[in-house]
Each structure stands twice: as structure tokens, then as C-alpha cells.
Amino acid sequence: MKSSAHKKLAGVILLTLGSTAHAGYEIKLGDEDKIEFGGYIKADGRYVSGAVPYRDYWIGSGSVGADDSEFRFNARETRFNTKYTHKDVVGFLEFDLYGGNSNVGNEVISNSYAPRLRHAYIKYEDWLLGQTWTTFMNTCAIPETADFGGPLVGEAFIRQGQIRYTYGGLQLALENPENYGGVDASDKLPDFVGKYSFNGDWGGVSVSALVRKLDSLGVDEVTFGMSVAGKINTFGKDDLRFQFSKGELGRYVGVVVAKDVFEEQVEETTAYTVAYRHFWSDDLRSTLFYGRGKADLANTDRSHYGINLFTNLTDKLSVGMEYGNYDVSDLGIEGDSDYFQLSAKYSL
Template sequence: MPHQPTLTRGLVASLFGSACLLAAPVLAQTQIETLEARIAALEAEQAVAPSQTGFAFNTVDSLGDFDQIGQRHGLGRLSFGIADTTTLTIYGFIRAEAFYDFDFAQGDLSRAGRVGDPTFEVDDSEFDTSVRVSRFGIRSNTDTSFGSVATQLEFDLFGSGGDQSQSPNLRLRHANLRVTSGNSEVLLGQFWTNFMPLVHYPTTADFNGPVGITFARVPQARYTYRNNGLELSASLEESAGGDNSSDPVFTAAAFYGTDLFSVRAAVLTGTFEQGGDEFDTNGITLSGSVNPWEGGSVGLTLTAGEGLGNLLIGGGARQVGGAENESESLTFEFRQDISDALSAGIAYGLEDYDLATTGGLPGGFDRLESVHVNAFYSPIDALTYGVEYIHIESEGPLDSAEADRIGVSATLRF
């Protein structure tokens, strides 16, 4: 089961005590003892509730939106009340990364489509750094008579234009409104596609992660029903990847989870336009994970369909020569928590296309494979160091190529 760190008594006591001193400069000894007892009780519950006069760090991400490191180590966030029924949360992280690329330069993240492309070939190795994965966001949550109303606005530094290395531009990641009443929830705005098995996404320091899994944020309208570990959802979404379409894409998904295992199935159907012609896109994703022993987890995701290249990490062509490109893909992951602060894992990915995608290799590629081997160390809850080795192979009708990357990162969450 993924590691969820707890707040240390010293950190909570310091933060809570500082907030209370702002509200009341002088506290009697008996009041201090009462506060200490209350803090101990809150620590036992592994949660700190926000108040209007103070603030608290919360490791629970109620929207289910987390980065790869955040899956393992939790996202720190600063919450405070701005009204009797409204809480505002500021969250995010700063990440500094350094890479050595061998054979082919990939940039800020692993790009399987570049492997084999002479434009990105390097003689020996190439060193690069990045802070573009860093992000920040603001959330609000308001309690009403019929349920809760939540908003999210989140950005990272992957915007186009500008100096990509030293002065990157902001890019919108999420902008949505979520209304929850009882077991039902309605989401309007931009968020992860419902077709993507976010809960089973492999843990990597690399922004992309292994090939073989879907990854996209799209404008959408989604309905979700939850009850006793069961989650059913359906959405109408804009086609990802900038393709024109006069119709929305429809998705539906079912999830069930316990402490021991979880499974998810999702389907997608719709159309897209390229070169003035309309094509079909259809797909199915089956994913699951199991925790066979303490601290260990095994996950598997299978995806198949046509016209799915815009959603897959490898980015294969959706259509080739006027025909929809069919694909089959998978990802596999094994992780183990070695201690409360240290974890390690390996993730494998595969994408296999019926038709070769022009680019990358001479003659194009129709098969991609990748392996991510990594370890994360968190000396404190908010700080995580990562080290990762990545190997990518690209195959096509005429040629094949491979590339390696070694990267290190430091992530400080707030």
C-alpha cells in the first residue's frame, strides 16, 4: 500500500503554537497544557483541521490529483479558513532536476518518440537541468445546504515559448468546479481524462513515466457516484491533442478498491479530424494493483483500441494513410517501501502499433518499450530526493534504436 507519511509532533506543535500566539499573545499554563493534549489527539488521528485563526498542513488530496512523487510521499499544503463555511488551500512544490542523456537527448522529460531521431543524437552524453515540473495551485471548498462546492486552479512551467531552460512560461494544468452532494459528484472544467487510470499510474521521478499508459488533461463534464469502495463515472470530453472534432468524446469507468487490492475498467469512444477527414477513436483500459505484503505493491495496466496515440505516452500517430492506427499497450510496476523514509521500484511499459508513425527512427516506429528504476528518500515529510535510471527502446520497419538516462531530483512540497 502506498506510503502515507504522518506529521511529526514537533512540526505540528510549532505550527499550531505559532498560530495560537498570533491569536492570543498570552496563554495561561493550563491553556498551554490543554493545547498540547489536543495536538497529541490530532496527531493520533493523522489529520490537522484548518481553522479561521490559524493554519495547518494537510497530507490528504481530496481531489485525487497527485504527481508521481506525491503518490508515494503525500503532498504538503497550506489551508486556512476565509469564511464560516469556506476553506482555501494553497499547494504545490518546487522540483530541481539534473539529467545525463546517453545516445539521444530527451530534454526535461523522457520522450520515447525522440529515440532514433538523428536530430537529437549525442556523441557521448549530454547534461541538462530543469525546474519546469514545479507547480502551484489554489483550491477552495465551501460547505452549502446541499453539499460541498470545490474549485481548483493549477499551473506548471511547461508553457510554450520563452527561454525553456531559464525562463519557462506558465501552463494551465487544471481549472475546474466540483459539486458533491451525498454519493454524487459533478465536475465541470479541465481535469485528468476519465479514461486515464490515475490511481494506478506508476511512480516515477520522470514527469512522463513509462510508455504504455494514457496521460491527458482535457475540458470535460463528468458525473461520479461513490459508495463503499465502488466508484462509477461517465464524462463528455474534448478530444485531447489539439485535433478538431465536431463531437465530444464519451468515456465511462468503474473502480473498486479495498486495502488489499483495487481494479478499474474504462472505455472511450468518439471521433477526431485530421487533414479534413473524420476518424473513429475507441479504446478500453483495464488496470489493477495488489498489496501482497506490507509495504509492497504490484500494478498492471492494459490498454487497447484505435486512434489512441494522442493519449499514450509514446505519442504514436492516431491515423496513418487515412486508416485508424490500432494499438495495444501495457505497463507493469513493482514497488517496495524499505522504511518510512525510503522506497524503491521498477516500472516497465510497452506500446505496439499496427502502423508505423513517421518520425523518430528512419522509416518511423511501431513499437516502444521503456524501463524506469528509481528510489526515493524523504528525510522529512515535505522533502523528497529521487534517483532514477531510464532505458528506452524504439523499433520500426526499417531500424531500431535505444537510449539511456540517469537523473536526480529534489522536491520540496508546500
């Protein structure tokens, strides 16, 4: 009997491992319980040349120095997730390899990197509790790129702890507060986010609003910001993706383009991205994208553009290449770097 049960479980595992579902592999533990495994393995070769020093992927930071060039191989974007389902309760965990510091490993011997928590949340009916993408985001608006995340300088892009309620297209959330840049900051109240999403055969668009209480040296204010983002289906399999965010958004957009508070004043940010993806054939496609983020008080202005070409070698394996440029402009100090990246991604 025990041997029969083991054979049955092995059969289930083999069947699920043979599945081509994008969500990953599924093991059924009973009528109301299952575990799913997903993620991907991604290998990148990246060359950067110019006045902005090498990064594995561009974010809203960046200093300007003498022209230089650098090449690196890495597989740190690789990630693994598990999803646990019991009746109406879902638990989700995901890690990638961007964690750790210089004590974890080095390029001399091991190239070791520590796992980093991305998502850890519980979902029950219309409620979500834990860490995941901020409700302020629309993940469908993120373009397909070789550079991780694409033009982050113009995107709303944060993962953090929260409690979220969903009712149809409406989402309301209380999220983790953090006064980035404030001196002697005291976070007394959670951030409030509201979002409404419109979806149809044509695509989807969301409108988001953010309300926060910023309390630090010289600052005691309630702040506001908004974002409109979406993905619009155009011709055939093509799509247009966009985001536009404005207001006292600070850390919520641009990935450190702006601080919440700059020199004891609340910073105002404008950020936007636009990307068009065209399918040359069923598997061969390109995305042309541009993103920009600006902070008024700090006078930071960062932009990122690129174009790529991807194809699927199998339903699980895609390869591609991308050329792009990252530009930094801060108080008259200007510089930019070109990059070229080759990527291969095996989706579990």
C-alpha cells in the same frame, strides 16, 4: 477590533503553515469557506547518453541519430495549486513550469519558463466541469519515478476539458474531441468515456471504455478502446501498479506513440506498464518499472524501463536517483538512450 481580526487570521495562517498534511496549507475564511495551497518544488539533474536525443522526460516521441550525451539541471516540474471551497462547490487550479517557448527565456541568462495550466475545474456534488485528467485514466496506476510521469509510452495520460458525472464507483464523461493526425479533421461530437472503479483494503482496479467519432479526409468512423489499470497492495507497504490499454485509442495513450488517424486509416494501439514498489524501510523505497506502446499502422514501437531509489529526509522532503533506458523502433530504424537522474522534491 480590526487588529484583533488580523491577529486571528494570522494565527490561522501560522497554524496551517505548520501542518504536515500532504494536501498543503489551509486558510479558513469562515464556517463554509476555505482556501488550500499545495504542490511541490522539484529540482532535477539529468544525464542522457545514446542515440535518442536528450529530453527533460521521456514521452512517446523520439528520433534516432548519432550517439551523443547531454547533461541538464532544471526545476520545471515544480507546480503550484490552489483549491477554493464554498459550501458544496470546489474550484481547483494548478500550474507547472513546462509552458512557454524559446522567447520566454534561455540558458544563457535567465532560464525563465512560463507557467502552464494543468488543471482548472469546478466540482459540485457529483458533477465536475473543466479541465483535468481524462476519466479514461487511473492516476493511482502511475508509478513513483524521478522521470516525470514514468513510462508514459505505456500509460493513458491526457488532461482535457470535460463534463463528468460520478455515482459511487461509476464515472461517465463527455470530453474534448481532437482528431490527431487527421487531414481536414472536423470534431462534431465529444468523446464519451465510461469507467468503473473497484476499491478496497487490497487496493483498487478500474475498467475504462472510450467511444469516439473520428471525421477527417478518408475517415468517418465510430471507434472504440478499453483500459484496465490499478494498484494492488502486496506485502507490507509494497504495491504493484499496472495498466493495459488496447483499441483505437490514438492520442489517449502513449503520449504521441500513435496518432488517431494514420494515412487516412484509424490507428490501433496496444500499450501497457507494470511497476513494483518495494519499501526497504519505512522511508527507503525502490520502484522497478517497464512500459511499452505500439501502433500497428505506423509500426512505431517505444519502450521505457527504469529502477530507482528514494528516501524521505523529512516528512516534506524526498530525494532519489533513477537509472533507465528509452528505446525507439520505427520501421527498422532502431536506437536507444540510457539516462541517470537525481531528484529532490519538497512537497508543500
